[in-house]
Amino acid sequence: MLSCKELYEHLASGKELTRIQKLQYPMHLFMCHNCKKIASQFKTINSSFKKVVTKRMEKASEDKISELEKSVWEEVERKIS
Ligand SMILES: [Zn+2]
Numbered sequence: 001m002l003s004c005k006e007l008y009e010h011l012a013s014g015k016e017l018t019r020i021q022k023l024q025y026p027m028h029l030f031m032c033h034n035c036k037k038i039a040s041q042f043k044t045i046n047s048s049f050k051k052v053v054t055k056r057m058e059k060a061s062e063d064k065i066s067e068l069e070k071s072v073w074e075e076v077e078r079k080i081s
Contacts, residue, residue, distance in 0.1 A: 002028045007035050011042045012077055038080070045076060 002017070002024040009015045010025075017025060029036045049072060053065055 004028075004032060004035055007032075008038065011039060012073065012080075042076075045072075 002021045006017075006021065007025065007028055010017050010021075029039055049069070053069075057065070
């Protein structure tokens, strides 16, 4: 079964899941309240972040956006752990 740690790594760093893990993912969220909550928070953060980036895309370079994205994820990981 997909572990909470594996699921978190997938959400936080975009680490690819194996085919079996992809099948286990929704089952894990169904059974694990904590991961369900975290997955929903990541979804919110991702969509909010995309909105901000899209708005400012014309002014910022790709490198700056990547840099910003990285610092946001570091902040999120620091707050969650
Ligand atoms: Zn879990």
